[in-house]
Amino acid sequence: MSVDSIFVHKIWNDNELSKMVKGGVPFPMLSDAGGKIGSVYGIYDADAGVETRGRFIIDPDGIVQGYEVLTPPVGRNVSESLRQVQAFQHVRASKGTEATPSGWRPGKKTLKPGPDLVGRVWEVWKTSEAFD
Amino acid sequence: MPEDFKPGCARPSGTGPAESSPAESAGHTTPQEVKRNMIMVGKKAPDFTASAYHQGKFINVRLSEYLGKWVLLCFYPGDFTFV
Numbered sequence: 736m737s738v739d740s741i742f743v744h745k746i747w748n749d750n751e752l753s754k755m756v757k758g759g760v761p762f763p764m765l766s767d768a769g770g771k772i773g774s775v776y777g778i779y780d781a782d783a784g785v786e787t788r789g790r791f792i793i794d795p796d797g798i799v800q801g802y803e804v805l806t807p808p809v810g811r812n813v814s815e816s817l818r819q820v821q822a823f824q825h826v827r828a829s830k831g832t833e834a835t836p837s838g839w840r841p842g843k844k845t846l847k848p849g850p851d852l853v854g855r856v857w858e859v860w861k862t863s864e865a866f867d
Numbered sequence: 868m869p870e871d872f873k874p875g876c877a878r879p880s881g882t883g884p885a886e887s888s889p890a891e892s893a894g895h896t897t898p899q900e901v902k903r904n905m906i907m908v909g910k911k912a913p914d915f916t917a918s919a920y921h922q923g924k925f926i927n928v929r930l931s932e933y934l935g936k937w938v939l940l941c942f943y944p945g946d947f948t949f950v
Contacts, residue, residue: 736917739946740878744920747946763869763919763928767942768880772915775884777906778942786942793912793938797931801908807944820937 736765736772737786778804792820794827838865869932871924881917881927912940 739747744764753759770786773779778789788805800823805811822835825845833845846852846860872879906912916929930938 736940736942737945740880741874741918741920741925742878743946745925748920751947759922761922763921763926765917765919765928766880767883767917768878771883772913772917773942775913775915776940776942783944785944787944789940789942791906791912791938791940793930793933793940795935795937797912797914797934799906799908799910799912802906807948808950810950811941816939820939824937 736767738767738770738773738784740768741766790816792816792823794823836860836864838867840867869919869921869926869928871926874918874925879918879925881915881919883915883917885914885916885931912938 737744741764744766748759748764767773767779767786770779770781770784773786773789774781776789776791778787779785780787785807787807788803788809788811790803790811791799792801794800801819803811803816818840821841822839825835825839825841826833829845832847834848835843835845839845843864844860846856852859912930914929914931916927919926919928921928930940
């Protein structure tokens with residue numbers, strides 16, 4: 736989503752992005768004229784007249800589970816966004832009985848919070864597991 | 868799901884946020900009112916409708932149509948920018 740019109744979205748996708756991504760952008764490119772939606776989400780820069788790089792993870796109940804906002808010159812890490820979605824999906828599937836420690840990826844160990852784990856995380860999880 | 872539409876000469880923009888912010892309706896704001904309008908993790912994502920371009924068609928997208936799915940909502944500064 737940006738403040739550009741859907742006409743500009745079309746030309747950007749058809750003339751440039753489709754040369755980078757086969758078949759073009761696979762998801763809807765939304766238009767937010769005047770930054771009205773971006774203002775509600777707290778990421779519209781009224782002085783510059785553009786949206787900043789806000790990224791929101793919204794779960795199937797419409798609840799915001801996480802967000803990240805960057806200034807324009809630095810791009811996002813898509814893999815990290817997907818990792819977070821996978822982690823939230825895992826926690827949701829466990830109905831909240833599992834939590835994913837720092838650096839968790841699918842297949843890595845999760846933690847089961849409860850009285851027995853208090854003060855004993857050091858026995859079951861090492862800081863080296865936080866890194867790829 | 869969204870249906871495509873044929874735009875006229877006016878620049879289509881959807882209808883924006885579903886509810887006006889407290890700031891707009893109250894005329895003046897207190898710090899509490901501003902705080903209430905901010906995004907919080909664990910709270911509902913504000914609903915909105917926006918026009919969109921998707922796979923050769925112009926459509927209207929309403930966030931609440933995606934209930935039941937995971938959504939990544941990404942804002943960016945502008946088309947034809949470099950990053």
